[in-house]
Every structure is written in structure tokens, then in C-alpha cells.
Amino acid sequence: MNKLFPLAFFFVILLCSLPICSNSQTISLKSDNKELEETFNWAVDKAISWKMTGKSGEINRHERGEGLGYMPNVPYLPSYWAGYAHRSAYYIRDFAHQLDGAHLVGLDEENYAMMKKFADYTTADKKWYSWWALNFDGSVFILDAPNPPGTDTYEGYPSDFVNKSGESFVREIPAMFELVEKAWKSYLWTGDKRYIEDKKLWTMYEKVVSEFVPLHDSDGNGIPEGQGNIFQGSATYNEADIHPLEAGDAIGSQYQAYLAFASFLAERNLSKESNEQMKRAETLKDYFNSKWSVIDGTDLYSCAITATNEKYPLFNKETSWFMPMKLLTDPGERNDNYLDFISEQLGDGVNTANQKQGSPSNIEAYTYLPDTYFPYGRTDEAWKWMKYIIAQKDKPHVVIQQGKNGDYPEVSFTLVSQVVEGLMGIEPDAANHTISTISRLPEEIGYLELTDLKIGEHSIAIYQSSNKTEITNSSSDSPLTCVIRFYGDHKSIQVDGKKTLAKTALLNGKVYSFVQVKLKSGEKVIATI
Secondary structure (H helix, E strand, O other): OOOOOOOOOOOOOOHHHOOOOOOOOOOEEEEOOHHHHHHHHHHHHHHHHOEOOOOEEEEEEEOOEEEEEEEEEEEOOOOEOEOOOOOOOEEHHHHHHHHHHHHHOOOHHHHHHHHHHHHHOOOHHHOOOOOOEEOOOOOEOHHHOOEOOOOOOOOOOOOOOOOOOOOEOOOEHHHHHHHHHHHHHHHHHHOOOHHHHOHHHHHHHHHHHOOHHHHOOOOOOOOOOOOOOOOOOEOOOOOOOOOOOEEHHHHHHHHHHHHHHHHHHHHOOOHHHHHHHHHHHHHHHHHHHHHHOOEOOEOOOOOEEOOOOOEEOOOOOHHHHHHHHOOOOOOOHHHHHHHHHHHHHHEOOOOOOOEOOOOOOOHHHHOOHHHHHHHHOOHHHHHHHHHHHHHHOOOEOOOHHHOEHHHOHHHHHHHHHHHHHHHOOOEEEHHHOEEEEEOOOOOOOOOEEEEEEEEOOEEEEEEEOOOEEEEEEEEOOOOEEEEEEEEOOOOEEEEOOEEEEOEEEEEOOEEEEEEEEEEOOOOEEEEEO
8 A cells, every 4th residue: 555656657457457347246225315325336346346366367566567576367366456456466454444345245255365365474584564465366565575574585576586684575563453453353244263263363363462562662661663664664554754653543453453352362262361351452542541642731642652752743644543443542522622633634635625734635545534433423524524435436546547536446345334334333243143233324314225234144134214223134044133222312212113121331432222132034123213
């Protein structure tokens, strides 16, 4: 995802490695908002078109043409495009953000195979980093690793490659933590025991949350440090600006990785170790909120520690919005003010009348914003950014070779996931045969009707409006537990026409009411407030 090289020339990628629409997927959406309905179904088809499984094509192709290690016709492994369309590769960062959408359009085997490849390359000689990008045959994308550590010749490099001493390869701290987090998320969607049982995957989880941290933490505060730009080792996903020592997006990703590994341990019935890991997550979050992010004279968060060891109170794109997006910030007034601050810095986005200095120029940056605002029930702001992305998808990408904004793979994958997880508030737990929902529909959307949602063995249909949720366990061998949630303190919820006592809880600081219903295969429940 890095934008290092000047983009002065356009290179045509051979047709054999361009994505083409291969197999149809059954998930579909109906809505009274026809633009959203059409966009969702476009996004499903577009995401599927990036599937590389079973194809053959180029490796090590990029904007400068045929790179080191280039080969014109190589069989591809299960994979999909995740990164620039003019680079024949998938990237950790893009992969992590596309994983949920990939599941929803039927790419579970690709998710597993790509995760497994990144785990295979997570090794001690790279201090538990993986390669930043891989070709579709699973080999290292050499553009981003021109000088790997040590002096040995690595797998995937040409036989005549001479590796000089020193090292220069792209690595970004948040990425390794996101791999652990997203492996757990894939398990929640699928219940696939390989995520629990595979030795290479488990080694990656374990090393990233243990040895990776102290290896990159010179001051002993429990937070890994960057070493400069992306080829030296970046603390943040913001590749262009301040190159901080420590960054909020890395800490947020670290926090989620700790939670994910605690859950993995629990699935292996390692209760003591799981509890200890959960305490590590809680300690990290407390340290962030009570000390690391605190700046005298303001309640805004510091989003970074600079190279001169100073707190950074200004807006810094991903370094800033990842903190609430990863639920690192404590819900409450301070967090609400920071979400307002992010909105102020973004304005209405680039190429609008209210463009601000903080407005990113690249469309893929905006794909994180719905994920930032939905968890806090700030539906209007999340929907604003979904509409912005939809409005921009047919316009030229800032990188000319990329084509249209909608041809950046992350756009289609995240539009799918943000309808399902954002607007419909769907949370999966395949291993426990459970689905949770919470309606987050803005006024412009009267209803959404989703069919053939897959959670583990279950095929599910959901109808949702602001005050009504219908769930059908369309097909499965096991009962499906439905946790149906509505924002607000409701004493009761109508379940199939019967007044049912509701329970209440908090979701990221907001009160919601819920009922729990178990459905056999073919059964439906209707809940209203």
C-alpha cells in the first residue's frame, strides 16, 4: 500500500492476471434506498472479480514494469487482490481490512490461505515481522523487500540475487497486530478450527503478542517503536507524515491483538493463560487512556510520540482515527470530543466545497471512517462517509495507474462489510452458533433485507428497519441463537407479537436493550420495539 515510487508511467498488466468476474455469490441486499441496494450488489460482484484463485499470471509486476523476480505466467494460489491494481500482489494492511467483506462474498478459503502465507513468513530473522506484500503465488513481492535482513538469499528471490548487508524492507507495526485480530475475526465468521489448530498460525499469534513487543520496545513501556520510514520500520500506517516513535494506530491494533489472542487461548481451554492475556489488554488500554495519550491543557488525545520524544496533539489521519476505531479510547465525553475533532479535521472530504487540510487525497483512507463511527452509534457520520465513498467510486483515483476509485479493491470489500456490520450491526460467533444484530439505519434508509448471510454452517436471512428485526435460520444442522438488540432503554420487546421482558447493557458507552431467541433450521423470529 505504500506510495514510494513516482507514478509517471502507465503499465498495462497482462490480461491473464487482471481480475475477471468468475463465480457468482448468493449474498444479496434489497432496500428502499435503491442507490444503496445497487451499490451493495455492485460491490459484491466487484469484490468477487478480484479473486485470483485458479488463475495464472504475472508476479512482481508494478508501476515501473517488470520488477526483480518478474515471471509472466505463474499458477496462483487461493488469493484475492488487496492493494493497488497495478501491482500484482496482496498487502497485509489491505488484506486485514478486506477480510470481513471477503468472507461475506464467499472467499473463506482465500482468507485462510492468505493468512497462512503471512504466518509462514513471520519469522525470527525479521524480528517476527512478515513480508509486507506477497505475489498471488505466495512468494515475496520483491518491490517492498529489496534488501531483506541478513545476507542470505531468501525464498522467492532470483537465483542470481545478491543480498547486501543491512536491511530495507517495508514493515509497519499495526499490520502484525491486525493479522492476529483478523485471524480471530475470521474464526468468528467461520468457526474454522484451522485457525485454532494450525501450528504456523498459532506461532504467529503467540510471537506477535509476546516476543515481537519487547524486540521493538527499547524503553520498556510495552509499546513497540518505529525506526523511521516504511523501509526502516514504521510505527504507523500513516506513511507520509511525521514518522513517529510510537503511534496510536499501533497501540489500538496491539490492544485488539491481545484481546484476540486471549480468545484463542480460551478456545483451547487455556483459561489461566487467557485471563492473563486479557489483563495485559486491560493494562495496555488503561496506560493509554490515563498516561500515554494525556496532554496537559487539553482533553484531546495525543496520537503519537514523535522522534524527539514529544507528545503529538495534532490530527494525523490513521494515527488518529484508529484509536477510537480499535475501541482503545474509553467511551465518554473525551472520546466523543475526539470523534468530533476527527470530523472537523476531515471536513466533507477531498474534492468537496468543505475540503480541509486533513482531508486525505486517497479514497482507501476514507474506507476506515464508517468503521470508526458505527461502533459508537454515530450513524449519521458513518453513513455520511459511506455516501461519500459511493459518490466518489467512479471518479479517478489520485494514483493515475489505479484507474477509478472503485477499482481500488478495498472500496468494494469494505462497502459490503459496512452494510452488514455497520448499518445492520451484525456480529458473528460461528463456533457458538450465534448472531447478534443492532439496527443503525439513518433516516434515508427505511429498511434493509439481506439474504444468504453465512455464519459458520448457517445461512441466514435478515430484514431490518429502525424498530424491527426479522431473522430466519434458512439452512443449518444446528439451532441458531439470535441476540436482537435495539439502542435505548426498552422495558420490553415484542417477540413474534408477544411482549417480552428485555435486558439492557452497554455497547461502547451506549445503552441498548436486547432479547435472545433460539431458532431451529427454517424458523423465523420477528422482534419489534
